Amino acid sequence: xxxxxxxxxxxxxxxxxxxxxxxxxxxxxxxxxxxxxxxxxxxxxxxxxxxxxxxxxxxxxxxxxxxxxxxxxxxxxxxxxxxxxxxxxxxxxxxxxxxxxxxxxxxxxxxxxxxxxxxxxxxxxxxxxxxxxxxxxxxxxxxxxxxxxxxxxxxxxxxxxxxxxxxxxxxxxxxxxxxxxxxxxxxxxxxxxxxxxxxxxxxxxxxxxxxxxxxxxxxxxxxxxxxxxxxxxxxxxxxxxxxxxxxxxxxxxxxxxxxxxxxxxxxxxxxxxxxxxxxxxxxxxxxxxxxxxxxxxxxxxxxxxxxxxxxxxxxxxxxxxxxxxxxxxxxxxxxxxxxxxxxxxxxxxxxxxxxxxxxxxxxxxxxxxxxxxxxxxxxxxxxxxxxxxxxxxxxxxxxxxxxxxxxxxxxxxxxxxxxxxxxxxxxxxxxxxxxxxxxxxxxxxxxxxxxxxxxxxxxxxxxxxxxxxxxxxxxxxxxxxxxxxxxxxxxxxxxxxxxxxxxxxxxxxxxxxxxxxxxxxxxxxxxxxxxxxxxxxxxxxxxxxxxxxxxxxxxxxxxxxxxxxxxxxxxxxx
Amino acid sequence: xxxxxxxxxxxxxxxxxxxxxxxxxxxxxxxxxxxxxxxxxxxxxxxxxxxxxxxxxxxxxxxxxxxxxxxxxxxxxxxxxxxxxxxxxxxxxxxxxxxxxxxxxxxxxxxxxxxxxxxxxxxxxxxxxxxxxxxxxxxxxxxxxxxxxxxxxxxxxxxxxxxxxxxxxxxxxxxxxxxxxxx
Numbered sequence: 001x002x003x004x005x006x007x008x009x010x011x012x013x014x015x016x017x018x019x020x021x022x023x024x025x026x027x028x029x030x031x032x033x034x035x036x037x038x039x040x041x042x043x044x045x046x047x048x049x050x051x052x053x054x055x056x057x058x059x060x061x062x063x064x065x066x067x068x069x070x071x072x073x074x075x076x077x078x079x080x081x082x083x084x085x086x087x088x089x090x091x092x093x094x095x096x097x098x099x100x101x102x103x104x105x106x107x108x109x110x111x112x113x114x115x116x117x118x119x120x121x122x123x124x125x126x127x128x129x130x131x132x133x134x135x136x137x138x139x140x141x142x143x144x145x146x147x148x149x150x151x152x153x154x155x156x157x158x159x160x161x162x163x164x165x166x167x168x169x170x171x172x173x174x175x176x177x178x179x180x181x182x183x184x185x186x187x188x189x190x191x192x193x194x195x196x197x198x199x200x201x202x203x204x205x206x207x208x209x210x211x212x213x214x215x216x217x218x219x220x221x222x223x224x225x226x227x228x229x230x231x232x233x234x235x236x237x238x239x240x241x242x243x244x245x246x247x248x249x250x251x252x253x254x255x256x257x258x259x260x261x262x263x264x265x266x267x268x269x270x271x272x273x274x275x276x277x278x279x280x281x282x283x284x285x286x287x288x289x290x291x292x293x294x295x296x297x298x299x300x301x302x303x304x305x306x307x308x309x310x311x312x313x314x315x316x317x318x319x320x321x322x323x324x325x326x327x328x329x330x331x332x333x334x335x336x337x338x339x340x341x342x343x344x345x346x347x348x349x350x351x352x353x354x355x356x357x358x359x360x361x362x363x364x365x366x367x368x369x370x371x372x373x374x375x376x377x378x379x380x381x382x383x384x385x386x387x388x389x390x391x392x393x394x395x396x397x398x399x400x401x402x403x404x405x406x407x408x409x410x411x412x413x414x415x416x417x418x419x420x421x422x423x424x425x426x427x428x429x430x431x432x433x434x435x436x437x438x439x440x441x442x443x444x445x446x447x448x449x450x451x452x453x454x455x456x457x458x459x460x461x462x463x464x465x466x467x468x469x470x471x472x473x474x475x476x477x478x479x480x481x482x483x484x485x486x487x488x489x490x491x492x493x494x495x496x497x498x499x500x501x502x503x504x505x506x507x508x509x510x511x512x513x514x515x516x517x518x519x520x521x522x523x524x525x526x527x528x529x530x531x532x533x534x535x536x537x538x539x540x541x542x543x544x545x546x547x548x549x550x551x552x553x554x555x556x557x558x559x560x561x562x563x564x565x566x567x568x569x570x571x572x573x574x
Numbered sequence: 575x576x577x578x579x580x581x582x583x584x585x586x587x588x589x590x591x592x593x594x595x596x597x598x599x600x601x602x603x604x605x606x607x608x609x610x611x612x613x614x615x616x617x618x619x620x621x622x623x624x625x626x627x628x629x630x631x632x633x634x635x636x637x638x639x640x641x642x643x644x645x646x647x648x649x650x651x652x653x654x655x656x657x658x659x660x661x662x663x664x665x666x667x668x669x670x671x672x673x674x675x676x677x678x679x680x681x682x683x684x685x686x687x688x689x690x691x692x693x694x695x696x697x698x699x700x701x702x703x704x705x706x707x708x709x710x711x712x713x714x715x716x717x718x719x720x721x722x723x724x725x726x727x728x729x730x731x732x733x734x735x736x737x738x739x740x741x742x743x744x745x746x747x748x749x750x751x752x753x754x755x756x757x
Contacts, residue, residue: 060743061614065608069747133618133657 017174021167028163032156039530040124043146047126051086051142055163058088059132062096070097079140082498084123087141088130096138110139121331122146140427230396230407235274237344241309268306274559275337291329291418293443296360296371303336305356307343314353315346323360326371327445328438330418335436338414341407342375342434347434348398349379363439369440370420376433382426392425411436459484463574464501466496466510466522476509479562483569493517493525501531507572512539512548512555520544523553534572587615608724609705609717610650613679616701616715617656619744622676623737626699630659636675637665639682641689642707654742677701678713685709699737716737718749725749 019487054077061069074086086099087106093109100106109126123143130137146152179329245262248254299318307317328335339358346356359374382390382397391412411434412422419439426432463485467473473489480487489506490496492514500508508526510518523535537548539556549553556568617633626635635651636642651661669691669722678700682688688704689711695702702713707733714736716727728748745751 057743057746060619060741060747063618064612064744064747066747135618135655135657 020170020174024163024166025204026168028159031159035155035159036060036152036524037149039152043124044126047124047142047144048128050080050083050144051126051140054086054088055128055130055140058097059130059137062088062130062137063088063132067085067097074099079143082145082147083142084145085141085143088511089139089141090292090421091136091138096563099368105143106141111139134201176286231276235273237310238269238273238276239573242266247267248515265309270559272306272337272340275333275561278333286462290331292332293327293329293441293445294332295445296326296328296373298325299332299335300339300358300360303339306340310340311347315350316542318355318357319358323362325369326360326362327441327443328371329441329443330438331414334414338411338436339373339375341411345407345434346375346377346379346432349377349381354378364436365421365437370437371440372437374433374435378431381430381432383428387423387424387426391422408434421479446508461506462486463507463509463569464490464499464505465487466490466493466498466508466514466519466548469493472511479510479565483566493519493522495527495542496522497525500526500533505533506537507569508533509569510535510537512537512544513541520548520553523551534574536568536572576613605707605719605724606642606644607646610647612717612724613647613677613727614661616677616703616744617659617661619639619741620677620701620733621739623699626737632648632660632662633677634675635661635663636672636678637663638672638678638680638695639667641665642681642705643746667747669698672700674696676702677703678753679703680713681705681708701733701738702733715718720749728752730754
């Protein structure tokens with residue numbers, strides 16, 4: 001609380017209080033003056049009444065010159081201590097009887113035109129005629145002291161006391177009012193401050209929202225850049241293999257064994273590329289795993305060529321297979337992709353080259369038998385902070401364009417989805433070891449069917465190929481003819497409908513994404529036109545696959561190989 | 575006793591202090607003149623029945639028997655009005671001519687004669703005045719000289735009996751008053 005003086009000074013109440021005090025003083029003064037005047041009037045009236053009573057009682061004494069009787073009447077008046085002097089004068093103006101306290105209080109002679117002199121200045125003087133039966137007999141002169149000063153001062157003091165009390169009340173009220181107002185002002189100021197602080201806060205929150213929005217946008221762009229860069233990087237790796245192999249294949253007089261090996265390399269690299277795009281598709285739309293029982297040692301052994309080629313000469317790949325007859329149930333393509341992913345990471349951690357070891361081992365985890373597949377490198381390793389973030393999607397330590405940041409998070413997703421786990425150990429400067437843990441399976445090992453060889457018998461029938469891309473169309477046409485089908489080609493939906501109306505086909509094999517009518521629309525249309533006519537759709541777009549599958553159409557995912565195409569056609573033809 | 579002493583002391587003080595101011599009014603004035611002055615003034619302090627003194631009627635002041643004032647009364651009465659009434663003075667020898675008088679100053683040559691004159695006025699509604707000079711026979715107002723001053727006694731009982739009312743102010747100046755009921 002502020003001291004009382006400070007809010008008195010800064011307040012409108014002050015002049016109000018001053019005015020009230022001034023008015024009160026004025027009223028008090030007026031009351032005193034009025035009181036005094038009233039008192040004097042009253043005193044004069046009293047003096048006059050006393051004189052009149054005396055005049056009435058001494059008329060006979062004056063008439064009959066009875067001084068003693070007159071004096072007795074006068075003496076009766078003097079009992080009143082305030083009466084200073086009483087004189088009874090005859091008609092001639094001479095003093096007849098009288099009384100005075102103090103010297104020279106009575107004028108020696110008096111007449112009608114008598115005026116009070118200096119002796120009477122402080123006194124209350126009444127002069128009345130003595131009459132009887134209308135006859136004037138003389139005068140009575142009476143001079144009285146005003147009420148003793150002490151009495152009057154007492155009265156004035158009483159008024160003063162009342163005024164002081166009223167003043168105190170006013171001051172107290174004023175001070176109270178001022179205090180209240182000051183408190184109100186302070187409250188209002190605080191409320192204002194609070195309001196402004198609040199609005200400031202809101203502005204800050206908005207700015208922060210904007211900044212966060214910008215940051216999100218920037219992160220999105222960065223992620224997109226990393227993703228595309230990473231995809232390009234991975235694809236470049238695979239293309240390097242394919243281009244190199246193709247170049248060697250073109251050499252004349254190439255040994256048969258070498259020719260097979262490089263053709264095989266092209267096929268494998270293409271498989272990896274397909275796996276990569278399927279991985280990307282899976283990222284956009286969770287793809288169902290197609291688990292099969294796999295011997296983990298066989299898988300690692302089967303991948304060694306691929307690893308050698310992918311990782312280059314500076315990386316020495318070693319395998320330590322400590323898990324004989326270890327079977328796991330997993331999606332083969334995803335598992336291979338995961339191992340390749342880890343291997344590429346290991347290579348990148350060893351820019352100067354080094355040894356990469358792939359280890360398989362049985363482990364027991366919480367009473368469950370698991371199979372561990374570890375990829376260990378002797379690279380730079382990771383610090384604790386990096387280790388804590390490696391599983392985040394899009395997190396990468398590689399330069400832009402060198403990685404998607406999806407690898408490890410994909411691997412982790414695959415491992416957990418398969419009922420296993422992912423373990424990462426790393427020491428900066430010594431290298432890292434990433435272990436995929438998978439539950440050990442007790443099932444029968446699945447036979448990888450050599451599809452094209454097993455079903456190489458020639459087929460017959462007419463297939464309408466609907467495809468807007470001529471290269472893809474030429475490849476598909478060759479493939480279908482090789483299988484024994486006769487093929488008609490349409491480059492869009494309308495063309496296809498026109499042909500269907502003219503000829504009979506055993507199967508319609510159509511792309512989904514085409515200018516004009518889409519493959520799905522075509523399938524709908526043909527379903528009405530030729531109910532029961534088998535239709536096989538093909539596309540590489542994840543959203544289209546979902547849409548087509550949602551409408552119960554058969555869909556072959558691009559890219560396809562002759563084996564998968566044959567299987568899909570067989571299934572469609574029933 | 576003590577109270578009276580104090581009153582006396584105050585009176586003495588007042589008298590001493592006023593002494594030089596008070597003129598010695600009666601010192602050289604003869605008793606007859608004072609009585610004459612008083613006679614006309616009595617009318618102011620006496621009320622007659624309205625039948626005796628109708629409005630506007632003059633007051634008749636009668637000298638029954640002798641005239642001790644030597645025509646002085648005529649002069650004084652001539653200059654006197656009582657409540658708008660003038661005063662007429664006449665001399666009557668006996669009660670027979672005094673029937674209309676309002677105030678009668680009765681004086682015989684001796685006390686015996688004064689008494690018979692007074693008796694002649696008996697039953698008349700008038701103020702009778704006598705003086706000690708003509709004996710101790712008293713009318714309603716009886717002049718005496720005390721301390722060299724002319725004073726008077728009042729017989730209020732007799733006045734009431736005759737239908738007169740005498741003002742208490744006058745009674746207050748009397749040496750003594752015989753009141754109604756007292757014997």
